[in-house]
Amino acid sequence: MRRLLTGCMTALLLLLNTLVFIGPLLVFALIKLVLPMRYRDWASAAVVWIAETWAEIDKLIFAWCVPTQWDIRGAADLRQDTSYLVVSNHQSWVDIPALIQALNRRAPFFKFFLKKELIWVPLLGLAWWALDYPFMKRYSKAFLARHPQLKGKDLEITRAACELYKRQPVTVVNYLEGTRFSPAKRDEQASPFNYLLKPKAGGVAFVLAAMGPQLDRLLDVTVVYPGTAIPGFWNLLCGDVPRVIVDIQSRAIDAELIDGDYENDPDFRLTVQNWVNQLWSEKDQRIDALRAELDR
Numbered sequence: 001m002r003r004l005l006t007g008c009m010t011a012l013l014l015l016l017n018t019l020v021f022i023g024p025l026l027v028f029a030l031i032k033l034v035l036p037m038r039y040r041d042w043a044s045a046a047v048v049w050i051a052e053t054w055a056e057i058d059k060l061i062f063a064w065c066v067p068t069q070w071d072i073r074g075a076a077d078l079r080q081d082t083s084y085l086v087v088s089n090h091q092s093w094v095d096i097p098a099l100i101q102a103l104n105r106r107a108p109f110f111k112f113f114l115k116k117e118l119i120w121v122p123l124l125g126l127a128w129w130a131l132d133y134p135f136m137k138r139y140s141k142a143f144l145a146r147h148p149q150l151k152g153k154d155l156e157i158t159r160a161a162c163e164l165y166k167r168q169p170v171t172v173v174n175y176l177e178g179t180r181f182s183p184a185k186r187d188e189q190a191s192p193f194n195y196l197l198k199p200k201a202g203g204v205a206f207v208l209a210a211m212g213p214q215l216d217r218l219l220d221v222t223v224v225y226p227g228t229a230i231p232g233f234w235n236l237l238c239g240d241v242p243r244v245i246v247d248i249q250s251r252a253i254d255a256e257l258i259d260g261d262y263e264n265d266p267d268f269r270l271t272v273q274n275w276v277n278q279l280w281s282e283k284d285q286r287i288d289a290l291r292a293e294l295d296r
Contacts, residue, residue: 007238010065014058014237021054022127029130041167047130048109048168055104062097066239070101074248078106083169083214085207085253086110088221089196089283090175093233094241098223102246103171107219110171113203132164166214174204176276182230193284195291201269201276205262208272212258220249222283224290245290 025047032043062068078084084107088095103110113134121128165172176199179185191198208215224245225231231241257275260268 003238003240006065007234010061010237010239013061013065017054017057017061018124018127021050021057025050025054025127025130044132044168051127051131052105052109055100055109058097059101059104062101062236066236066241068236068239068241069243070098071243071245072102072248073246074250075102075106077250078103078219078248079216080105080108081169082216083108083165083211084171084217084219085204085211085215086171086173086219086221087176087204087279088173089181089223089287090177090179091181091223091225091230094225094231094236094244095223097236098244098246099173099221101244102221102248107171108169110173111165112173112175165211171219172207172211172215174207176200176204176280193280195287196280196284199276199280201273202262204276205257205260205269205272208253208258209260209262212253215253218251218253220251220279220283222247222249222286222290224287224294226294243294245294247286247290249286 028043028046028050032040032047035043086099086103088099099110109131111131111133112128177197178200179197181195181197185197186193189198222245224247225241226243235241254275257272260271262269262272
């Protein structure tokens, strides 16, 4: 009963916070649509400030209601006046509060590339639209074989989003696995990693190409939970997640990853893929070490 009450109270407070801030957020988003171009950056800044304040109050709600210890590492030198590219492992909806705990008001407000279906999530879908989150439509290889004209649509959306982000500091979050990790998915892919799915290099390659000179650093984020079961969002709300490690490794972005044509140059494509696979191999080893630390 105590667990249930904790979950319901935490969920209610998060909902109330959402209801308070969603209205002003949408008002400034609509203002942004009708303002002349030279004033839109002002409206965008207002939208981001509202979102950051909303997220800060969410952090307070978690601090008041649940015992989760957020072990944030490597965030001390982050700045809000520059742009970052974040690559992270992805296991659960709890990853989102973990990133909020680690990055909100330490780095520019982050932008995700979301599945198109998520625009229909009540309230949050509207908020993500207001914050200029790109909504991607993912197709299977079989579907693309039947409809080849749709190949590359996600990359077009990536280009358009990156052009928009050039006008302001931003933290672009890219989940290279493309979906949440599970042991079943890992086995189905025959992934060479213990804790990760196979990474996809195309999206991050186009972000680097479109925003390379603007991006200050790559933030290699690793989120680790205790135990063998990956916690769901309801587990977090109920206080079932005692500790979360968010490890941030700040890396320079190699110029050879920026100046190339991923679509048409096979040598450059191989360079990016090798870099991503090496990044993922190191992350897999880091997860193993962090999990051992949590289990001690």
